[in-house]
Structures are given as C-alpha cells and as structure tokens.
Amino acid sequence: MQQHDDTLRDGTSRAVLLDAFGGPEVLALKEVPEPRAGDGQIRVRVSAAGLNPMDWFMTSDAETAARFGLGLPCGFGTDYAGVVDQVGDGVSGYAVGDRVFGAALSRAVADHVVLDANGDITTGVAHPTPDGVDDRTAATLAIAGSTAAAALDVLRLGPDDTVLIGGAGGGVGVFAVQLARIAGARVIGTGSPSSAEHLRGLGAEPVAYGAGLADRVRGLGAGTVTAALDLYGTDTVHIARELGVPDDRVCTIAGQVDGVPAATGANAAPDALTEIARLVATDRLRVPVAAVYPVEEIRAAVELQAARHVRGKVVIDLHPGS
Template identity: 85%
Template sequence: MQRHGDTLRDGASRAVLLDSFGGPEVLTLKDVPEPQAGAGQIRVRVSAAGLNPMDWFMTADPETAARFGLSLPCGFGTDYSGVVDQVGADASGYALGDRVFGTALSRAVADHIVLDANGNIASGIAHRTPDGVDDRTAATLAIAGSTASAALDVLGLGPGDTVLIGGAGGGVGVFAVQLARIAGARIIGTGSPSSAQYLRSLGAEPVAYGEGLAGRVRDLGAGTVTAALDLHGTDTVHVARELEVPDDRICTIAGQVHGIPAASGANAAPGALESIARLVEAGRLRVPIAAAYPVEDIRAAVELQAARHVRGKVVIDL
C-alpha cells in the first residue's frame, strides 16, 4: 500500500484536529510539530486509520466529549496501524521497524502517534501486526474486533446455537458474524434487502430488519433462536424477547435495556485481538474494506461512515 506521507520532510507531521466539537465539517488536517517518544514510550508512523461510529459520536458535542475525557483542541480517530519509528528509553518489548496496530483514543488520524509501551485504552495500545495482515486491514481490527469478541463471550455461542444478529452488516457485524460462524453457530443477520448477498458472503442468513422481524425469522424455519446480539440499538432486543430468547443470552453494544447485558471492547478477554489477527492471517476471517480515502479527504470519509449504510470498514490512508 502506498503511504501518502512517505515524502514528509524532517520534523514535519500532520494530524486531523478539531477546534470545536461537531460533525465532519469541523475536521481539519493541520501541520503539527512532530511528536517525540519519551521514556517508556514508542512512536508509530501511522500507515492507516480505521473509522468507527464512536469516533464521530465522541466528538459530536462538548458533553459527550467530556464523558470520554476529551477537550479542545482534540484529535480524531482511534484505530490505527503503522510502524514503530522511535523507541524511548526504558520502552521494552518493541524495536524500530516493528509493524503494529491498536488504539490511540481520538488521535489516530495523524502521521505520528506516541504511545506508552505498556499502555491502556487511555494512553494507547500497540499489538504486533502479523506478517500476513496488510496495514489497511490491521487498522480496522481493534475497536470492532474487540467489541465483537466481548459480545460473543457474553453469549457463549457454540454448535447447536442459532443467533440473531441485528445490524449484521456494519463494522462490528463483520466480525461478530464470522466469529459466531467459527464458533459453530447458525447466524441470522438483519439488514436491508439490498445487503442480503453481502450478509450471505459473511456466513449469515439474511433477513430484512423492521416491523414484522420476528415473523420473518420464524418463516426462515430457524427453529429455536437461542441467542441474540443487537449491534445498532435495542430493536433486536425486543424481537429476541418476542422469540423467547432468555435475557442472559441477549447482548447489546449501543443501547441499554434493563436486564440485558451490554458489552464493549474494553471488556474483551486478554489476547482477543491477537487471536482475531491470526484468524485474518490464516484466511479464516476477512474484513471487507468498503472504501479507503487519503487523509486529505477525511470529511468525506467520515460522512460516508456516519451514514451507517457502509458494508464493511472505511479506512484513512496516511
């Protein structure tokens, strides 16, 4: 993959910044001082950044931003992939040239990011990128992959399960459907009628969302639906209850319903992302890249992603 920033002059760097909270119109690519790795830190030359709904949700207004500890001026994006190009004193476990991917909360869309070598979700995390995983794909794994993994851990799927996944064609759905399939479950995935073939390609039996969903699921001859995952809001939760799925085998990621467990990427089991990356490398899990934009077109990329009709992931090239 061509890296658009390979011609950066010494000491130069770029980052997408916000001087006010709001929609894509507030995103601006700016020249910034090149950050330097301090003691216990590494610096990553970013190759690609994957977009997630949380990126624009966090920065939409001051109240939401404050909940995530963000203040102005603020960066943008969380998923990244790249190469370690600086290693600070006492930063063990990394070497120059290591390919890595991970999270840098609301600052990933930048030529360079600095992370603690032993970081967390707030300071940034780096995982090794397997040789068989390209940079664009690696940049999509962290948030969506860890969220899907955490949700499926709640459900505990296995052979004999039939799971209803609401919003199966979205960014998290790409991972959830395939991980459920690998676990041996039968998957019924909701989406628009035009997404049916795409859902089949992931391993799901497609069904149109909206009023009458429970009846359409029954019409599939699915038998007993034993688990459900709502990746969009709460509509699938209510349908699952109508289908008599027990509350403890229903999970949400974007909505809250009393008595229904919720999951987030922060709750993923240790090693979950490494396992997902190995599945990608082995060809057992694929990540469709719906679109890739140069960083100069960040606003258009976010507009596409925020429309929530993308099949697969949107990636920014740096």
C-alpha cells in the same frame, strides 16, 4: 484541506484536529509539532487508520466528548496500523521497524501516534501485526474486533446455538458474524434487502429489519433462536424477547435495556485481538474494506461512515505502503 506530507517543515507532521466539536465539517488536517517518544513510550508512523461510529459520536458535542475525557483541541480516530519508528528509554518488547496495530483514543488519524508501551486504549496500545495482514486491514481490527469478541464472550455461543445479530452488516457485524460462525453457531443477520448478498458472504442468513422481523425470522425455519446480539440500538433486544430468548443470552453494544448485558471493547479478553489477527492472517476471517480515502479527504470519509450504510470498514490512508 490539502496538506501534503512533502510540504511539511522540519520537525512537524500532520494530524486531523478539531477546534470545535461537531460533524465532519469541523475536521481539519493540520501541521503540528512532530511528537516524540518519551520514557516508556513508542512512536508509530501510521500507515492507515480505520474509522468507527464511536469516532464521530465522541466528538459530536462537548457533553459527549467530556464523557470520554476529551477536550479541545481534539484529535480524531482511534484504530491505526503502522510501523514503530521510535522507542523510548525503558521499553522492551518493541523495536524500530516492528509492524503494529492497535488503538489510540481520538488521535489515530495522524502521521504519528505516541503510545505507552504498556498502555490501554486511552494512553494507546499496540499489538504485533502478523505476516499476511496488510496495514489497511490491520487498521480495522482494534475497536470493532474487540467489541465483537467481548459481546460473543457474553453469549457463549456453540454449535447448538442459533444467534440473531441485529445490524450484522456493519463494522462490528463483520467480525461478530464470522466469529459466531467459527464458534459453530447458525447466524441470522438483519440488514436492508440490498445487503443480503453481503451478509451471505460473511456466513449469515439475511433477513430484512423492520416491522414483522420476528415473523420473518420464524419463516426462515430457524427453529429456536437461542441468543441475540444488538449492534445498532435496542430493536433486536425486543425481537429476541418476542422470540423467547432469555435476557442473559442477549447482548447490546450501543443501547441499554434493563436486565440485558452490554459489552464494549474494554471488556474483551486480553488475547482477543491477537486471536482475531491470527484468524485474519490464516484466512479464516476476512475484513471487507468498503472504501479507502486519502487523509486529505477525511471529511468525505467520515460522512460516508456516519451514514451507517457502509458494508464493511472505511479506512484512511496516511502512508500507504510504508
């Protein structure tokens, strides 16, 4: 698995690739031809890449990969942060040396990513990294931050709301809880008993998931729960209905229930990530980084992230400090 940067041949770089779809065991760090920025493109030297559940879900089998337009050989990871080191002809708004973060669908865990300057998540997208936000943190923002923002846009939270967030301690939950609190809402977050302090630190009132959840929520003296966000599946949707929350004030991101809105990062407002990065830079929103792995240990990192018990984000280092 070892493939150190200083042993590469000229004109090559490293990328995590899959020659077959499957679990962490199929991930391999390989030497590849160094990509170049073409017309209308920029190239980013990646400092860090953040992991998301969608990364291993998309590449778990051929049928799922095809739904996302992925074929073999395939890259891995979507969130990245780094520094622009090439600017193609016809590009404005970017310069060599600019710090950026963003998303490059299933190809972010690599020494370099090439993006369309006016692209989207498929062709790659870049946002300026504000001063005060380090690259490891910036590498966690794109997918989880935009997904949380899109879901909260559905719920339209305000100071009169109490929102139940299922799976509040995970990667999207980190953002959803804090953005809901910034909107003025009271937040009740589900998690394991051992995650209670983590949830309190984010601003949520913790409650253990599982049988009897509705009664435990009532036992908090929560009054009327007015909204709910299910970040894991559909269990929280059914609890919300039991608590009397109307379907149009419930949202899912990982499951579908008839009559209940669903959100993805693609639905986020155009300025959502700029605002999230500003909140991080001004210390109004924090992103707990649960673990950092060198790229050579990508398999171990994905195993940890895929276990779905991580409190915060998992980050891969490619060029730390660059």
